[in-house]
Amino acid sequence: MQIASRMEAITPFYVMELLARAKQLEAQGRDIVHMEIGEPDFMTPRPIIDAGIAYIKAGHVKYTPAAGLPELRQKIANYYWQCYQVHVPIERIFITPGASGAFLLALGVSLNPDDELLLSDPCYPCNQNFVHLFGAKVKHVPVYAETAYQLSADLLQQHWQAHTRGTLIASPSNPTGTIIQAAELEKCINFVDSKQGLFFSDEIYHGLVYEQGVASALQFSDQVFVINSFSKYFAMTGWRVGWLVVPEGYSQAVEKLAQNIFISTSSHSQYAALAAFDERTLQELEQRRKEFAQKRDFLYAQLLRLGFKIPVKPSGAFYIYADCSKFTDNSQLFAQQLLETEGLAVTPGKDFGYNDSDKYLRFSYTGTMKNMTKAMQRLERFLTQKNPD
Numbered sequence: 001m002q003i004a005s006r007m008e009a010i011t012p013f014y015v016m017e018l019l020a021r022a023k024q025l026e027a028q029g030r031d032i033v034h035m036e037i038g039e040p041d042f043m044t045p046r047p048i049i050d051a052g053i054a055y056i057k058a059g060h061v062k063y064t065p066a067a068g069l070p071e072l073r074q075k076i077a078n079y080y081w082q083c084y085q086v087h088v089p090i091e092r093i094f095i096t097p098g099a100s101g102a103f104l105l106a107l108g109v110s111l112n113p114d115d116e117l118l119l120s121d122p123c124y125p126c127n128q129n130f131v132h133l134f135g136a137k138v139k140h141v142p143v144y145a146e147t148a149y150q151l152s153a154d155l156l157q158q159h160w161q162a163h164t165r166g167t168l169i170a171s172p173s174n175p176t177g178t179i180i181q182a183a184e185l186e187k188c189i190n191f192v193d194s195k196q197g198l199f200f201s202d203e204i205y206h207g208l209v210y211e212q213g214v215a216s217a218l219q220f221s222d223q224v225f226v227i228n229s230f231s232k233y234f235a236m237t238g239w240r241v242g243w244l245v246v247p248e249g250y251s252q253a254v255e256k257l258a259q260n261i262f263i264s265t266s267s268h269s270q271y272a273a274l275a276a277f278d279e280r281t282l283q284e285l286e287q288r289r290k291e292f293a294q295k296r297d298f299l300y301a302q303l304l305r306l307g308f309k310i311p312v313k314p315s316g317a318f319y320i321y322a323d324c325s326k327f328t329d330n331s332q333l334f335a336q337q338l339l340e341t342e343g344l345a346v347t348p349g350k351d352f353g354y355n356d357s358d359k360y361l362r363f364s365y366t367g368t369m370k371n372m373t374k375a376m377q378r379l380e381r382f383l384t385q386k387n388p389d
């Protein structure tokens, strides 16, 4: 057996162990409340499912062009106009197997071995592993409440070195749910531009924002890579369909890579996604967005009441990254004990980086209100038993 040396740089998902244990407990008949999963429990909206089935029945199950269905690319271009008043030519839009596929293409066409990208710590762990896969390096920049757990132009300037090639920002962020303000995003893009660097913007949680809007990097530059997906806002995780917008000049290279590594994104998923922008779908998604906001408010209030610290109220995605240092300095052990004793699964901070991650837990509010209420009762009982005073 020979495992390639590049695999040494790929970090595991610690929550997977927890998930496996949760499944084991469920198989033994235990009732487990899941707050560890980054997936909406809402079903894919009906018009999307119906479109997918209809296209399969009609035999649309062959390869599509590597760049994706032109009509889907056009709908995405229209969506950019509708949401951000930005004109994106469809030649710069590629349909991909989720945001994950978009990352493979974006990083694959632009990074050389030993290039370095600046990423916030904490951040979504797979993004850094994609960078490692191409032999490039990640510099983790610790981020704190002052910048809403986001990178800033000042931080980029402080950490930029001769071999730095660019940065990757995710707003709203996983795990913190926080947003980078439009003016700061623009400053970051201008700074990277001044260094002739690469700017990657992970916009997968766009649409899931609760009181303020969120800017797209495309509003400030057409020299950015924008990664997005139908997974989260459109509740299509398992369909594996997303998209990538590339700077001018990259389309040919991206198409060549897409042809080779995917041939095409799943055809029925692309046809289904055509219905994602229908009025009926968008109305349903708007209703769900409001429900997510209510769940966020409930969870935020409950966690504060129980003694967790949340210095910046998250304004997007469906996560709360809570400081649990009042109760433990080992959030992984805390999460294991919480699962064993109370049947509540949450994700330890260790999955998202190194920056005080032992003091953090990520709670997903993707479940029903009823389950979240049950989860908070269990958490309260666990904390009372742990710290009787």
Ligand SMILES: Cc1ncc(COP(=O)(O)O)c(C=O)c1O
Pocket (backbone or CB within 6 Å): 038, 097, 098, 099, 100, 101, 124, 170, 173, 174, 202, 204, 228, 229, 230, 231, 237, 241, 242
């Ligand atoms: C910040 C972020 N980017 C990308 C992804 C990958 O999503 P997809 O299902 O579209 O591949 C995720 C999934 O959780 C995520 O949280």
